[in-house]
Amino acid sequence: MSDSKIQNLYDQRKLSPFLDDDDEIAPGEKHLHKEMIINMGPQHPSTHGVLRLVLELDGETITEVHPHIGYLHRGIEKLAENRNYAQVMPLTDRLDYVSSMTNNLGYAVAVEKLMDLKLPPRANYIRMIMAEMSRICSHLLFLGCHALDIGAMTVFLYCFREREYLIDLFELICGARLTVTYIKIGGVRRDINQEFIDKLYKFTEEFEAHIEEYDTLIRENRIWLERTVGIGVIPPDVAISYGLSGPTLRGSGVNYDIRKAEPYCAYDEIDFEVPLGKNCDTYDRYRCRVEEMRQSNRIIRQCLDKLPKGSIQTENPKVVLPQKDMVMRDIEHLIHQFYLVIKGFSIPKGEVYSATEAPKGELGFYIVSNGTNMPHRVKVRAPSFVNLEVLPYMSRGHLLADIIACIGTLDIVLGECDR
Amino acid sequence: MTQEEIVKKIEENFEEQITGVYYFAGQGNVSVKAKKILDICKFLRDEPGLEFDYLADLAGADYPDRPYEEGRFEVVYNLYSTKRNHRIRIKVGLPEDNPVVESVVGLWVTADWHEREAFDLYGIKFNNHPNLKRILMPDDYQWHPLRKEFPVQGY
Numbered sequence A: 001m002s003d004s005k006i007q008n009l010y011d012q013r014k015l016s017p018f019l020d021d022d023d024e025i026a027p028g029e030k031h032l033h034k035e036m037i038i039n040m041g042p043q044h045p046s047t048h049g050v051l052r053l054v055l056e057l058d059g060e061t062i063t064e065v066h067p068h069i070g071y072l073h074r075g076i077e078k079l080a081e082n083r084n085y086a087q088v089m090p091l092t093d094r095l096d097y098v099s100s101m102t103n104n105l106g107y108a109v110a111v112e113k114l115m116d117l118k119l120p121p122r123a124n125y126i127r128m129i130m131a132e133m134s135r136i137c138s139h140l141l142f143l144g145c146h147a148l149d150i151g152a153m154t155v156f157l158y159c160f161r162e163r164e165y166l167i168d169l170f171e172l173i174c175g176a177r178l179t180v181t182y183i184k185i186g187g188v189r190r191d192i193n194q195e196f197i198d199k200l201y202k203f204t205e206e207f208e209a210h211i212e213e214y215d216t217l218i219r220e221n222r223i224w225l226e227r228t229v230g231i232g233v234i235p236p237d238v239a240i241s242y243g244l245s246g247p248t249l250r251g252s253g254v255n256y257d258i259r260k261a262e263p264y265c266a267y268d269e270i271d272f273e274v275p276l277g278k279n280c281d282t283y284d285r286y287r288c289r290v291e292e293m294r295q296s297n298r299i300i301r302q303c304l305d306k307l308p309k310g311s312i313q314t315e316n317p318k319v320v321l322p323q324k325d326m327v328m329r330d331i332e333h334l335i336h337q338f339y340l341v342i343k344g345f346s347i348p349k350g351e352v353y354s355a356t357e358a359p360k361g362e363l364g365f366y367i368v369s370n371g372t373n374m375p376h377r378v379k380v381r382a383p384s385f386v387n388l389e390v391l392p393y394m395s396r397g398h399l400l401a402d403i404i405a406c407i408g409t410l411d412i413v414l415g416e417c418d419r
Numbered sequence B: 001m002t003q004e005e006i007v008k009k010i011e012e013n014f015e016e017q018i019t020g021v022y023y024f025a026g027q028g029n030v031s032v033k034a035k036k037i038l039d040i041c042k043f044l045r046d047e048p049g050l051e052f053d054y055l056a057d058l059a060g061a062d063y064p065d066r067p068y069e070e071g072r073f074e075v076v077y078n079l080y081s082t083k084r085n086h087r088i089r090i091k092v093g094l095p096e097d098n099p100v101v102e103s104v105v106g107l108w109v110t111a112d113w114h115e116r117e118a119f120d121l122y123g124i125k126f127n128n129h130p131n132l133k134r135i136l137m138p139d140d141y142q143w144h145p146l147r148k149e150f151p152v153q154g155y
Helices: A003-012 A076-080 A085-093 A100-115 A121-150 A153-174 A194-218 A222-228 A236-241 A282-306 A324-329 A331-342 A383-388 A391-395 A402-410 A414-418 B003-013 B037-046 B111-122
Strands: A035-040 A052-058 A061-068 A350-358 A361-369 A375-381 B018-024 B027-032 B054-062 B073-080 B087-094 B100-102 B125-127
Touching: A061 A391, A061 A402, A076 A085, A076 A375, A085 A100, A085 A375, A100 A121, A100 A350, A100 A361, A121 A153, A121 A194, A121 A222, A121 A282, A121 A402, A153 A194, A194 A282, A222 A282, A222 A402, A282 A402, A324 A331, A350 B018, A350 B027, A350 B054, A361 A383, A361 B054, A361 B073, A375 A383, A375 B054, A383 A402, A383 A414, A383 B111, A391 A402, B003 B018, B003 B027, B003 B037, B003 B087, B037 B087, B037 B100, B054 B111, B087 B100, B111 B125
Parallel strands: B027 B087, B100 B125
Antiparallel strands: A035 A052, A052 A061, A350 A361, A361 A375, B018 B027, B054 B073, B073 B087
């Protein structure tokens, strides 16, 4: 429905959705059929950012939802067209800011595909560890906030305890907690040290018990079940047509995980399962995400066990900076470093669409190179943007309170949605 | 199916519609004329063996240096098949003075917001779109910011 139509509806009701004094209230029927339009957001604690919804209500039942997005639009795609390839990396941190590692990874994989760059195995394994840590962080945030929205406060506190531990590990390895810029084109920025490995081992050993700890709080909780079972049902064919991805799609029972379908990094060498839902509702999507945390934990464990020795970045001098001691010693390396930092590297003409499995779903980068050091076009296929589109479909016919559960289950981040 | 087989299948059915085919990094790109895009997309979605049921991405693009016949604007459809696990990219060139193409919302519902975004940022119009208005920029905004002539700073 267009804004003018909404305006008409407003006009018909003289801007007052409530009953006029001279209206007959007695039979009850009249005011039940009077449609009410209310505005929710952009500043609302449970819209997970600056999402604005215009809701049409019949009593307490939602008849239509009109999402309005764009409040956090920073023009990242435009900015990316005016920076060289390495300088785009910090922008990707600001897409899905609760799991910036996977954004870095998605962009790096796309550019490497464009350049046909192969990475040493150690770099791939470190990348997988980081991506899965990020996934656990993101799902913990989802679980905590989703439970908080629905009314279970305790889970939130437990989830943030583990999330804090992982973010401290990010800080240990690259100095930043959220906007990490840790993964770079051609490898990763720093090698992981023994302290990091020991702490992560400790985490993987304890995490299974931690999941159990807060999962028992809500898994069979009657209030939780009442609020989630049968809410926001998306049948599989609808989910595919809406282009959903990630746990939102897999909760509907569609087996599409890019880590399995088109393995990148070294996911084909790792043993893990893809959890699927059956009933396509909010509860199943929550189960999927909890299961996914267990699988991510398994992946991290395997990566740590198998972690190969060797270099953390590609040998290609066109992409990576020269060794620092060489830069200090002779002029050629100094010039090389200077040139790479100031000008960056050029990529031959071509275009590529590369999809990776971010915690929210399929994070795609469509990059067109025109042969210079700056991309001609960077299109970010943001999972939150696409997943949010299904919100009107899934919340129609539910009660007003259920839209909170519907927003929570989509697990959107507006930074990625608005770009 | 490999990229070559998919392209061959499109060529067999829509030979006169194709303006160019090229492969890069193992990905097939098929440029087609704008006129029959709906038929081609419908064919790709429904043909047994292809079954592109998933529109992964729809992007606009701007190439100001191209000759007029090729079209300055481009709409790029990144298709994926959840059943067959293959991808293909379809591209449509659109002229600068009248960038109009048929909407594919009837085939993939997800195209709705993608097309609104392309309209918002590039000014590409989509025929028969149910609700073609700006999505990221404010409704009263006058420009299309991802066009190449739009400055990064200054507005």
